[in-house]
Amino acid sequence: MFYLIAVTLLWAISFSLIGAYLAGQVDSYFSVLTRIVLAGALFLPLLRPWRLPRGAAPGLLAVGALQFGLTYICLYLSFELLTVPEVLLFTIFTPLYVALVDNALRRRFSVGPVVATLIAVVGAGIIRYDGISDDYVKGFLLLQLANLAFALGQVGYAHLVHHFQMDRRQQWHGFGFFFIGALLLALPAWLLLGNHQQLPQTWLHWSVLGWLGLIASGLGFFFWNRGATQVDAGTLGIMNNALIPAGLVVNLVIWNQQADLPRLLLGGAVIGLSLWVNLRWDRWLGRVRKSASADR
Helix, strand or coil: CHHHHHHHHHHHHHHHHHHHHHCCCCCHHHHHHHHHHHHHHHHHHHCCHHHCCCCHHHHHHHHHHHHHHHHHHHHHHHHCCCCHHHHHHHCCCHHHHHHHHHHHHCCCCCHHHHHHHHHHHHHHHHHHCCCCCCCHHHHHHHHHHHHHHHHHHHHHHHHHHHHHCCCHHHHHHHCHHHHHHHHHHHHHHHHHHCCCCCCCCCHHHHHHHHHHHHHHHHHHHHHHHHHHCCCCHHHHHHHHHCHHHHHHHHHHHCCCCCCCHHHHHHHHHHHHHHHHHHHHHHHHHHHHHHHHHHHC
């Protein structure tokens, strides 16, 4: 849980940095490609394929292509159509995707994570429901594709680690494949679709990309995925939505954006309630089943 909380605070800053200093100024495909290259530079020296279980590498490549490559391409493109608050609003469905993907991979349906994540969606909606721009439909669809890819990636990584019983050292030695997978998608996308004239022009652009690549992406993705292996799907989904109030707080404190504090507090309380419901669900269900058995 500590890893998820720490990375949530880290990524809360990233949303505002992208919206304020990169969107519309630096080509989206190049921004994603730069983040991948910088993040990969941290982990490629640690790559030890021979120390990984057989079959783990292809899974890590696929997870990286989804969770970093496709997710961030769609995310950056959405910033060209939406404001930062709108982007935050349209990410509220990620927890539901996390719960549904986890249930699909386990070939079962569990009501608890879905109920908890729907409560979290309500909380996030309370916080971030504002007017939307004319391009909201296209932006919304891009964000939903990003949300689904992010859910597939993080849940897929957790299942991958558990399936191959990868220990902490193996996770460090294999995470370079995560960024290679993202690069295999982002590089062709930039070559084919990117605006090669819209490259970083100032030291501020490069500084923001450096922070996002080395810290937010390099360290952030590893520790987020490590945290994802230590919690259940419901808690993981809820922590995805914790980014929304955190992002608003960052905007309020650093960028002096206007925020509706009563709604922020109310929505945050609802998200907290969803976490409590998820933690208590199995216990409640057990009591109900025990009571039903005793009545027979």
